[in-house]
Amino acid sequence: MIDRKDSQSVVIVSQHYPPDKSGNASRIHDTAKHLVTEGWDVTVLAPPPAFPHGQFDRSWSRKMTRENDGVTVHNLWAWQPTEEDPGFVSRMAYYLLFPLHALIWLLLNHRGVDAIITSSPPIFTGITGLPFGLFSSTSWLVDVRDLWIDASVGLGFIEEGGLAERISRRYESWVLSTADRITVTTSVLGDKLAEQYGLDRDIIVHLPNGVDTDEFEPTGSVSEPTIVYTGNVGHAQDLESCIRAMSRIDHPDAKLKIVGDGDIKGDLEKLVQEEGLNESVEFTGLVERQEVPKILDEAIIGIAPLKSDESLEYAVPTKAYEYMSYELPVVTTGIGEIETLVEQSGGGYHVANDPDAIASAFETLLADDEKRAEFGTNSRQHMIERYDRGVVAKKLSATLQEVGAA
The missing domain is CATH 3.40.50.2000 (Glycogen Phosphorylase B;)
Structure with a gap:
């Protein structure tokens, strides 16, 4: 008692x-x-x-x-x-x-x-x-x-x-x-x-x-051209479009790292095989929570891809806050609040649920160091002040x- x-x-x-x-x-x-x-x-x-x-x-x-x-x-x-x-x-x-x-x-x-x-x-x-x-x-x-x-x-x-x-x-x-x-x-x-x-x-x-902005604080280390997703690999996320986008970008060293597990991970692994993207897409599976900051520190773009569904227009995944606290520019999809977060923060690109649109956002950010830095600075300040x-x-x-x- x-x-x-x-x-x-x-x-x-x-x-x-x-x-x-x-x-x-x-x-x-x-x-x-x-x-x-x-x-x-x-x-x-x-x-x-x-x-x-x-x-x-x-x-x-x-x-x-x-x-x-x-x-x-x-x-x-x-x-x-x-x-x-x-x-x-x-x-x-x-x-x-x-x-x-x-x-x-x-x-x-x-x-x-x-x-x-x-x-x-x-x-x-x-x-x-x-x-x-x-x-x-x-x-x-x-x-x-x-x-x-x-x-x-x-x-x-x-x-x-x-x-x-x-x-x-x-x-x-x-x-x-x-x-x-x-x-x-x-x-x-x-x-x-x-x-x-x-x-x-x-x-x-x-x-x-x-987000805990003290825990999710960038170290300023040099990062590889890694696009990262962390979280549940489930039905509400449009990771399929992100995977297909990787076959449309002209950046041979870029890698999409999917960190986590969930109901559709097996289906996505089959898609990677079918598209011949084994060198461009990595599934890490589950990791310990304390490892996530290090993974974000080694990336240069974070993705929060929601499906474009009215039933999800209220949603903002926790991962989006964590990316932004880590000064990662974000690429998001979906409708509603997730788009508002990107617009208000000035921290990235919100694009359609389309592999070509996602690939275009990836290409722009991979090629433009100054744009990534600008988005990253905006993101972290927004998190500290409001979230x-x-x-x-x-x-x-x-x-x-x-x-x-x-």
């Missing part, structure tokens, strides 16, 4: 936390660490590490507890898919069993907890906070990073207008209307939630993903204090 201390206590419920290798795992870690600095007693509930799927051994321990940067982390047992691309039943078991276990833990240990933050997606983490939002004075914040239902429909995982979508939307509406505050990573995301579910805009707070995770955590702490006082 959590003992009440002079500091206030917050429990963060997240499907991913290091050593999971995802953008949100690192984001939740940094958020928790900075909240400790702001004077909060922070506990994180997460399942055993299992993402990307197929990269971790399955654990059967009911609970594993550790201290990490002043944060108490409880890994609560849940089903852990071991296949690279799990089936529907395995995914749902992973998504549902963890929040149910987290709810049981909170019901048994809720004394002394001043606030709960549930991070979505997956949307099922809201199960953990619902009873407290309905029947308790404990503050509940729902952290929304993604229009998960819209993306699932847009990518063909669930049928538009079908039973699964209707049930999911009713559940999400219930969760969001019950929470004390809803934090969103982009303004477009907040607008869409308010419009779709008729929410009071006063309870929606914009807290961007951000540093310490700055974002201060705003989150203030929001928690405000809700608690109310």
Whole structure:
């Protein structure tokens, strides 16, 4: 049971936390660490590490507890898919069993907890906070990073207008209307939630993903002509167009380095073979989180290629912030917030989801040292001023204090 201390206590419920290798795992870690600095007693509930799927051994321990940067982390047992691309039943078991276990833990240990933050997606983490939002004075914040239902429909995982979508939307509406505050990573995301579910805009707070600008700081070393992608190799990313672009550039030493793993990595590896790009495209697989800064330091261009889909117009991948903090000029695709970030920062090129357009951006940046330096300087300054995770955590702490006082 959590003992009440002079500091206030917050429990963060997240499907991913290091050593999971995802953008949100690192984001939740940094958020928790900075909240400790702001004077909060922070506990994180997460399942055993299992993402990307197929990269971790399955654990059967009911609970594993550790201290990490002043944060108490409880890994609560849940089903852990071991296949690279799990089936529907395995995914749902992973998504549902963890929040149910987290709810049981909170019901048994809720004394002394001043606030709960549930991070979505997956949307099922809201199960953990619902009873407290309905029947308790404990503050509940729902952290929304993604229009998960819209993306699932847009990518063909669930049928538009079908039973699964209707049930999911009713559940999400219930969760969001019950929470004390809803934090969103982009303004477009907040607008869409308010419009779709008729929410009071006063309870929606914009807290961007951000980046630890001290950790992601360039060293000024000489870099190879490497174009880098770091993160989930999944269905929402248009890495296929980026790979095809490599066959269209006239720069024999240039290499596209894809760092990470995910559902479509095997398909992309086949494409590289078919296109004869083995010398131009490298798959590193998963790497330790602490290796990512070094990889970025050795590159000269970062790519954040989202598919051009309305269901993704709110999205800005964490990797984009990390590239920009490292003074890498960025090449992005997609629609909506990702384009706005590039325009406001002056940190790169936003182009169409077309191999020729992507190749043209690559060619320009590979050939122009001054343009890369200009974009890189603009990018880092923009991150320091608006997106540093310490700055974002201060705003989150203030929001928690405000809700608690109310």
